[in-house]
Amino acid sequence: MPLNQAARQFGVRESAWAADLSPSGRKLVFLSAGPGSSTIAKILDLDTKQVTPIFGSSGKPESLEWCEFATETQLICMYTAVDNIGGVLAGFSKLVTLRSDGTKQQSLGSKRAGYDMYIRQSDGSVLDWLPDNEGSVLMARTYVPKVEERATNIKDDRLGLGVDRVELATLRSKVVEEPKRTASRYMSDGRGNVRIMAFSDFDGTDNLTGIIKYRYRTPGDQEWKPLGNYNTVSEEGIWPVAVEQSSNSAYVLENLNGRDALYRVTLDGSGARSLVASNDKVDIDGVVRIDRGLPVIGYSYTDDRARVIYFDPEFKKLGGSLSRALPTTPLIDFVAASRDAKTLLVHASADTHPGTFYVLNRATKQMEQLLLSREQLDGQQLAPVQSISFPAADGKMIPAYLTMSKDGPAKGRPAVVLPHGGPSARDSFGFDWLAQFLASRGYAVIQPNYRGSAGYGEEFLGENAFRDWKKAMSDISASAQYLVNQGIADAGKLAIVGWSYGGYAALQSATLEPDRYKAVVAIAPVTDLSLLRRESDDYINGKVARDFIGSDSVNLRQGSPLQNASRIKAPVLLVHGDLDLNVRIAHSTKMADALQKAGTPVELVRYQELEHQLDDSNARAEMLMKIGQLLDRTIGN
The missing domain is CATH 3.40.50.1820 (Alpha/Beta hydrolase fold, catalytic domain)
Incomplete structure (x- = not known):
């Protein structure tokens, strides 16, 4: 293959990534590379097979990172950008909501009323998609004090990370957790309940020490209790990776015999914990879910390749069956699921194949090919x-x-x-x-x-x-x-x-x-x-x-x-x-x-x-x- 042809084929960005299923399982949203650095969000109707571009980003300066369904007709998407602020580069992120036809795009950040006293790099993140309360989400939002436009007095002195419940149609919000200056992370159970909060430790001079202090609370209680700490420099301590409502527990990574092991910690005040998984050669990477808010179905680790061990017998059987059914793309990833978990979005790939997205009907066991991750390399013989x-x-x-x-x-x-x-x-x-x-x-x-x-x-x-x-x-x-x-x-x-x-x-x-x-x-x-x-x-x-x-x-x-x-x-x-x-x-x-x-x-x-x-x-x-x-x-x- 001539060099210029190889450079074009391998240099072009993906034709499909960051895919998500709608609650009904009949629509797919995904991102696709446009010319240069631009990115286009597209909707695939699984009934008509029609692909519709709905909006995009130029990549200069804003880049579209992902889009996901909040409801059958409403999306939430994230932009990122880097800007030069007084000679210092800083990263920014912005969340927006829009209809699935691309219309009525609105910012999900906290509303401006006056001037921010400090630069706001992030206007928030989706903490919980509230599957039981369609049309609203829990957002972790960054607050900075605001001053009146024509006055020096502070109008809103809230500072730090808090949690709001936001109605997507009206953008009305309700405070769930008041902003706290040192709060750096919240975790919910995927069903509307904030269960874990992380505090970043400062040294007294506005510099982070690298210590993160985790707190949790029991169901129905507002008091935060110690869960454990993590040192980002030495990489010691506990690192929560998921909260599961059905078991009232958190899954955390913690060192065991020199490697990260996975533990389940009960969030009932008893402090009970049990070892879920460990490996004597490599770290445990984390837990596996088929979609947000659903129970944990397994854990993952990587030795010579990424591997998943399923707790759920159905998914253990299904994962093995898919690897055998797709021998040329045996690396199977369950990407997303419909609201009832009966329809699955699956990505299958290999060392010699960038990957293909499929939709799988769990009831009929029928699977349909949808999209190639890299259309430009389709049919190209790749190196093992x-x-x-x-x-x-x-x-x-x-x-x-x-x-x-x-x-x-x-x-x-x-x-x-x-x-x-x-x-x-x-x-x-x-x-x-x-x-x-x-x-x-x-x-x-x-x-x-x-x-x-x-x-x-x-x-x-x-x-x-x-x-x-x-x-x-x-x-x-x-x-x-x-x-x-x-x-x-x-x-x-x-x-x-x-x-x-x-x-x-x-x-x-x-x-x-x-x-x-x-x-x-x-x-x-x-x-x-x-x-x-x-x-x-x-x-x-x-x-x-x-x-x-x-x-x-x-x-x-x-x-x-x-x-x-x-x-x-x-x-x-x-x-x-x-x-x-x-x-x-x-x-x-x-x-x-x-x-x-x-x-x-x-x-x-x-x-x-x-x-x-x-x-x-x-x-x-x-x-x-x-x-x-x-x-x-x-x-x-």
């Missing part, structure tokens, strides 16, 4: 993904994924090391558009879950891959050596490509081993750890971020590609959006300047009005084109 492991320098076995097309040599290929972002994240088995693009060009692609990756327990996570970058980089280097030792890759034809922390890892690896890689691609990379620390000063979680990165000056200097740019020999491609809230574009501009001064070939591709994920089909296609050209010149295909 193999779950592997390799020995690190200290003998520790490191899990990874190897993607190679079936055509081409089995030995001595040019290869690309593709470390993931995060760093407290991980790669998993399934379709990956960037890895598949590289594989389509004939490259062997290895994605190592280096130490510092999430999901494998606290020992594997370690201090984190910023503080202990040496171990992470050593594991990434070992992944490249594994390809050579196995004869898969030609030692003289290795490149490294990464996004976010992966981009940092690509550049840092090139400073540590200047002769190993013949090309380096860093997308939205961190390049200087001290700069990353300083940038966090503009935000209330700055102390948490600084603690995560560390303060050892030697480690910060040695662990910063920008401070060691002169060591890089291979040509470098840098790609960055100038509205990147995760990693400021200064990291790439400074790195480009340093490489130019060192005489290293470098190209910086800068995208205006794009954020960290570069959610623009044209930008992604151009980026893939440039990556392909660089790799063709340096390691060949």
